[in-house]
Amino acid sequence: MNDFLDESLQGAGIDTLAVRAGQTRTAEGEHSEPIFTTSSYVFDSAEAAAARFSGEDKGNVYSRYTNPTVRMFEQRLAALEGGEAAVATSSGMAAILTTCMALLAAGDHVICSRSVFGTTTAFFTRYMAKFGVETTFVSPTNYGEWQAALQDNTKLLFVETPSNPLCDVVDISRLAEIAKTKGALLAVDNCFCTPALQKPLELGADIIIHSATKYLDGQGRCVGGAIVGPQALLEDLVIFLRTAGPTMSPFNAWVFLKGLETLRLRMDAHSANALDLAQWLDQQPEIEQVFYAGLPTHPGHKLAAKQQRAFGGVLSFRVQGDKAAAWRFIDATQIMSLTANLGDTKTTIVHPGTTTHGRLSDEEKAVAGITDNLVRIAVGLEDVIDLKNDLQRGIDAL
Numbered sequence: 494m495n496d497f498l499d500e501s502l503q504g505a506g507i508d509t510l511a512v513r514a515g516q517t518r519t520a521e522g523e524h525s526e527p528i529f530t531t532s533s534y535v536f537d538s539a540e541a542a543a544a545r546f547s548g549e550d551k552g553n554v555y556s557r558y559t560n561p562t563v564r565m566f567e568q569r570l571a572a573l574e575g576g577e578a579a580v581a582t583s584s585g586m587a588a589i590l591t592t593c594m595a596l597l598a599a600g601d602h603v604i605c606s607r608s609v610f611g612t613t614t615a616f617f618t619r620y621m622a623k624f625g626v627e628t629t630f631v632s633p634t635n636y637g638e639w640q641a642a643l644q645d646n647t648k649l650l651f652v653e654t655p656s657n658p659l660c661d662v663v664d665i666s667r668l669a670e671i672a673k674t675k676g677a678l679l680a681v682d683n684c685f686c687t688p689a690l691q692k693p694l695e696l697g698a699d700i701i702i703h704s705a706t707k708y709l710d711g712q713g714r715c716v717g718g719a720i721v722g723p724q725a726l727l728e729d730l731v732i733f734l735r736t737a738g739p740t741m742s743p744f745n746a747w748v749f750l751k752g753l754e755t756l757r758l759r760m761d762a763h764s765a766n767a768l769d770l771a772q773w774l775d776q777q778p779e780i781e782q783v784f785y786a787g788l789p790t791h792p793g794h795k796l797a798a799k800q801q802r803a804f805g806g807v808l809s810f811r812v813q814g815d816k817a818a819a820w821r822f823i824d825a826t827q828i829m830s831l832t833a834n835l836g837d838t839k840t841t842i843v844h845p846g847t848t849t850h851g852r853l854s855d856e857e858k859a860v861a862g863i864t865d866n867l868v869r870i871a872v873g874l875e876d877v878i879d880l881k882n883d884l885q886r887g888i889d890a891l
């Protein structure tokens with residue numbers, strides 16, 4: 494278990510950890526967690542300063558790498574994920590950067606799911622390749638492809654589940670076994686499920702990546718990220734952070750820290766609304782196909798039911814017609830926000846083919862199933878009847 498947790502919280506449930514874990518109080522006795530807006534810290538004596546700098550005394554030195562508010566967020570997130578430790582970063586992409594810079598070197602090989610966040614793909618192909626780290630992209634649910642891509646120098650397997658936007662569900666335990674045969678690490682981007690719905694470390698993953706920007710905040714206010722995993726592994730990441738500086742700000746850490754308190758409640762509400770809308774859309778003759786792992790007809794349904802506590806807030810669907818029809822559908826909605834962001838209390842709607850996945854070639858889109866008539870929604874916390882009425886406006890415009 495987490496050695497930073499008080500005895501009273503060892504083995505506590507997710508809702509207790511969400512509001513209690515990681516909090517340290519100052520001598521003022523404040524009930525709620527404060528924001529420590531300070532870049533540096535003062536030392537009692539020259540000797541004390543030396544001890545801090547050498548690491549002999551573990552106290553704060555400089556907020557590029559230690560800040561009490563950031564630490565509270567890291568410990569609370571680690572507790573929720575069941576990890577030994579967490580490291581916060583300035584964004585989700587900075588979490589991926591920090592992981593790769595700390596754990597990989599020129600000559601290493603990565604295997605990455607083809608259905609990951611587009612910027613993640615660009616990061617591996619444009620930048621890691623430039624520094625001599627080669628990446629093989631594989632179809633996420635084709636385990637033979639993962640197996641066949643393994644090389645003696647494979648150091649990292651990287652996956653996102655469920656995938657965006659078609660909700661492919663990948664078996665984390667199975668990938669962990671494949672990674673182990675070469676001593677490679679398995680990193681899971683747990684952005685879509687969060688620890689409220691899925692615990693990758695319990696399923697055998699080595700590292701969890703988060704874009705805190707999405708559900709951890711939950712209200713679309715701040716950009717941030719985090720990595721969760723074993724203490725020994727994360728020490729190298731902390732050294733990178735200290736050296737290179739993609740640090741989370743104390744203010745953002747405070748927003749995420751308070752966001753975690755309601756995470757489980759929100760994820761259950763997002764999931765309930767999304768399931769309701771998916772079932773409703775599935776009944777509409779003008780909708781060709783709905784992609785949501787909560788539907789028994791989805792190929793990932795059984796695995797998701799086993800691996801996740803609920804099915805999450807993101808779904809997509811194909812409307813009857815072409816790109817123009819999908820655009821008419823989107824433009825006819827009045828409540829949903831037309832934005833590519835997700836993980837917000839406000840429902841968002843987007844056309845993946847010309848936005849989030851617009852950089853893919855026609856061939857890559859075909860392989861990924863990103864057709865012109867595909868629409869994605871990230872279901873928020875509005876009354877579901879109002880969301881149905883809004884989608885009906887889209888259907889009427891087809």
Ligand SMILES: *Cc1c(COP(=O)(O)O)cnc(C)c1O
Nearest residue numbers: 584585586610682684704706717
């Ligand atoms: C948004 C996102 C990221 C990147 O996070 P930022 O905070 O925007 O840098 C990574 N992975 C997934 C799955 C995302 O949705």
